[in-house]
Amino acid sequence: MTDIANIVIQGILLGGLFAIYALGLSLVFGVLRIVNIAHGDVLVLAAYVAFVLSDTLAISPFLALLILIPLTLLGGLTFQIGIFERVDRRDPLVPMLVAFGFAVVIQNGLLLLFGTNPRKLDAGAIEQLSVSPFPGINVSVLAVLILVIAIALIAVFQAIIYRSRFGIQVRAVSDSEDNARLIGVDITATFRKAFMMVMLTVAVGAVLMGIKTNFDPFSGASRLLIAFEVVVIGGLGNLWGTLAAGIVIALAQMVGASIDVSYQTLAGHLVFLLVLVIRPQGLFPKVVG
């Protein structure tokens, strides 16, 4: 009984981290309609930057996050202006292939710079802390913190997208970029600001990921797949659905792992394929807000 409880709790907590990965991707797919295949690799890149900051400045990763955030925002803006805005988006394949190229460049660049050794961000004592609300049930404080951050991020983004003037623009653009442009919405500015939101999730997700697990230059692929599966299962546009979907995938992984460690990722993939067959629009598709 406690085993099941532990699996469920771990699943819920891990779901928070997955939701953070997916949050950025959801915005990228749903609003910007960019097929950012490099999303996972960008997460890993940010994690490496956090590692360098944390290591050379001898500071906690949480502190490094404060420096990382403006860096990722700047990096994202540079990419946006320098590359993305120059891409011919009439053929949807072209930006996807650009992202593909970037993914490979990032992976191999990281490989050249850092080698294949897995790294990890060291957050100190908090990684060991756990509480025991009931006998036999152990809850990692770090994992709870991640879930809390995920919920906070989602709440903030939800507020921005559904209650602010900017959010109205974002939703209009995601409905129809052409119509929005025609009636005078500043598309470029909207895309840039939305991309900044994405970069924020990347910075936060990278640090939390780096504290919780190991990462190496090729970890990006598996993060992308997780993020993608969560986005598809959750359904585009509903941010709380992303959290629910994150928990679903994480639970699937935990259940798989409990049967056999090597089944962990497979279990997540199978649940994803199952939802795809039964309910391709996702479990919580877009609601008008």
Next chain:
Amino acid sequence: MTQTDFRKSILLLAVAVALLALGPVLLGRSEIRYMTDLFVLIAVAQLWNLLAGYLGIVSIGQHAFVGLGAYAFFALTQLLGIHPFLSLALTFPIGCLVALPSFLLLARLRLAYFAIASWVLAEVLMLILGQRPAFGGGTGSSFATATIKMFGAGVSERIANTYWLCLGMLGIVMASMLLLLRSRAGLAIRALRDDEVAAVAAGINPLLTRAVLFSLCGGMLAVIGAIDTLQKLRISPAGSFSLQDWTVMIIFVVVIGGLGTVTGPIVGAIAFVLFRETLSDFGPLYLAAMGVLAVGVMLLEPRGLVVILTRTVKSIRARH
């Protein structure tokens, strides 16, 4: 493509294949190996190009079928004791039979979703097959010598036979493509990527066409995967299902060369092999360089090197 164009192309292909068939007689061992790799690269690139460039199917999971072919070949020859030549042929229908439901499962998904979902399928296939003890689990298994020797008693003989097998495979792929694109259905099929409405008006059923062609490509990829084991001599989850070798590199080759053209993948493959030979000492650098090149080409001339080259040639001619 008109009737005469088609006849010319087939003739050209036949001549090329005939000439290339002399390779093992004239070339040294390492050159034969390069050429073999080039044939395989072009063949796989043409298949991806057919799907993505003409049919509008962008898959980043085709390494699934290559690995499937390798594992199926292993299962047929090593576990079931079936004759290697027959086994090789059988990998084709096996590939088709797995590809068809895979496509139908994902058919409703749009571009990016289809692409990544195809990757998930590949992962699933790799994870499932890769864990079976019969296949050697995570470390894989080797082929029995007896099986390998069926393709040539000595190393030179095997290298030559593999060369001819790959050349033959490439010939089949190229001929199929030319035949397909030139047929009455061909024009309409080419429209599937850009203007589906026109294709439907011409009497094409998009779903059926895509499903059938995707399956056939899956079958051919499986055969290629099986042939590839003759060089690798073993199967393993990471090696047989290599995303890098069978999907990433292929996409770069096609994209850089020119998506949606018959010559594009050829140009791209040659460029790729040249790149690799010059930079291979630098390991990940050449992959990163390929990535940069791909991004550059996409930004400057999304239609690829073929177009860049023809434009350069035209402008040189114009000046004279």
Next chain:
Amino acid sequence: MTADHSQPLLEVSDLHLRYGGLRALDGVSLTVNRGETVAVLGANGAGKSSLIKAIYGAEPYSAGQILFDGVAVTGRSPNQMAQAGIGLVPEGRKIFPSLSVEENIRLGVAIGGHDGADIDRVFEIFPELKERRNVQGTLVSGGQQQMIAIGRALMARPRLLLCDEISLGLAPTVVDRLYDVIKDLVAGGMAVLIVEQETNRAIKSSERYYCLLEGRVTAQGLSAQADQDEITRAYFGGDHD
């Protein structure tokens, strides 16, 4: 510096616009004065929509000049035009399904950069929108969607309102209502350029008119003195019985 009120608000001179090989506008000139209603008539494909889009900056033109309040506005984007004081009520309304009625209207603020107190004014003009403010924008009737589109454009306090085929697909009583609203707006000092297929309606509602055929102005004049035959000829070209 006060604006020169004797100058036209909008001055379009010799506008040329091509779509590939097709000439959509072939030397069009027109003016709109402050507080004036001007109608642009013409059949489908005559160039009316291209003209509106060119004025609004949504379509680049190959030759010609557009002056708004004496200032050249060549090459400006729709966003910049909106901020300069031109509002667009686009053909087909272009209401966004992800937004509620109120949010669709408020979108106008994002475009024009003015502050949002004006929504009350829009709700005064169109009380039926206020009743349905939280309904999904595309779920209200065609007439109400047209009201949303007009309200949206008004939020940026335009000095010139461009109305592209607002009567399309709507019942006559609804269209009457819309044109009454426009009349009130004009009385309040706004200039309006109406593009209409319904010739009679356009003539009745405007002070001056232009008629387009194949990208050229084939007739113009005071609406009160408009001659039915002349307009028919200018509309369809050549001799028609």
